[in-house]
Amino acid sequence: MTTATPLLELENVHKWYGQRHVLRGIDLRLHQGEVVCVIGPSGSGKSTLLRCINQLEKADAGTISLGGVDVMHEKRRGKLFERSGKDVAAFRQRIGMVFQHFNLFGHMSAVENVMFGPRQVNGVDKVVARARAMELLDMVGLAARASQLPTQLSGGEQQRVAIARCLAMEPEILMFDEATSALDPELVAEVINVMKELARAGTTMIAVTHEMGFARDAADAIVMMDAGLIIEEGPTAEVLNAPRHARTALFLGHVANRPDNRPDSRPANRPDV
Ligand SMILES: Nc1ncnc2c1ncn2[C@@H]1O[C@H](COP(=O)(O)OP(=O)(O)OP(=O)(O)O)[C@@H](O)[C@H]1O
Numbered sequence: 001m002t003t004a005t006p007l008l009e010l011e012n013v014h015k016w017y018g019q020r021h022v023l024r025g026i027d028l029r030l031h032q033g034e035v036v037c038v039i040g041p042s043g044s045g046k047s048t049l050l051r052c053i054n055q056l057e058k059a060d061a062g063t064i065s066l067g068g069v070d071v072m073h074e075k076r077r078g079k080l081f082e083r084s085g086k087d088v089a090a091f092r093q094r095i096g097m098v099f100q101h102f103n104l105f106g107h108m109s110a111v112e113n114v115m116f117g118p119r120q121v122n123g124v125d126k127v128v129a130r131a132r133a134m135e136l137l138d139m140v141g142l143a144a145r146a147s148q149l150p151t152q153l154s155g156g157e158q159q160r161v162a163i164a165r166c167l168a169m170e171p172e173i174l175m176f177d178e179a180t181s182a183l184d185p186e187l188v189a190e191v192i193n194v195m196k197e198l199a200r201a202g203t204t205m206i207a208v209t210h211e212m213g214f215a216r217d218a219a220d221a222i223v224m225m226d227a228g229l230i231i232e233e234g235p236t237a238e239v240l241n242a243p244r245h246a247r248t249a250l251f252l253g254h255v256a257n258r259p260d261n262r263p264d265s266r267p268a269n270r271p272d273v
């Protein structure tokens with residue numbers, strides 16, 4: 001337990017889609033260097049939670065703070081106002097997000113995809129941006145594929161480029177929303193290995209994933225969501241080995257039996273990352 005100000009703190013966050021109450025009072029704290037895995041059944045609100053955290057969606061109530069600063073509201077003359085688009089964009093840049101579908105720019109090579117954000121958003125010099133992009137591609141095991149177009153890369157390679165692209169913006173928190181679930185099973189490990197490497201390097205991460213191997217190896221804590229609520233959270237080993245909530249136990253039983261979580265269904269981990 002640390003007493004430092006959490007890097008990210010959610011207090012009583014709610015989200016409605018019309019009549020549908022999708023997040024029903026979420027409290028969450030994430031400290032620098034922590035890795036949290038979010039699990040839960042389909043429709044429980046995991047993606048909505050991540051989307052609210054980086055303000056792709058607007059939470060309807062509650063507070064989300066980054067480094068102790070409210071990202072949605074600012075106080076002026078004692079009153080709360082919604083933050084300007086410019087402020088929101090600045091906060092969003094501090095949180096990177098890797099999606100299930102990588103959405104690389106199809107007409108740009110891997111290295112150009114990674115350089116794009118630093119160049120366009122931060123005005124980084126081309127030579128500097130390219131050198132940094134190459135370092136990041138090397139880190140995800142893809143330096144040799146830097147000049148390939150996305151169509152010339154496998155799904156796992158594209159996802160690793162997407163991770164490098166995200167890292168190029170130097171986010172303080174990296175969020176993954178089922179980053180491996182669109183991949184063929186034999187390509188999952190290469191992406192998971194990159195995620196584990198990032199975790200080991202001290203990256204602060206929130207990962208929505210059903211990859212229990214990743215959770216077990218890399219996550220400090222597990223957060224279990226059900227119907228818009230966090231119904232259980234705790235240290236990884238505790239939640240995985242001795243879930244307190246029957247819904248968690250049931251859910252873990254289901255995911256453990258998915259083909260991609262059976263130990264004998266995995267190719268050996270690739271050593272290149
Ligand atoms: N844009 C939207 N408009 C209306 N309802 C939405 C929208 N996005 C999500 N929902 C609803 O909100 C609920 C939570 O969705 P969410 O995508 O956050 O779940 P999830 O836990 O990520 O599920 P999955 O595991 O299938 O990805 C679901 O009932 C979903 O139908």
Ligand SMILES: [Mg+2]
Pocket residue numbers: 046047048177
């Ligand atoms: Mg989702």
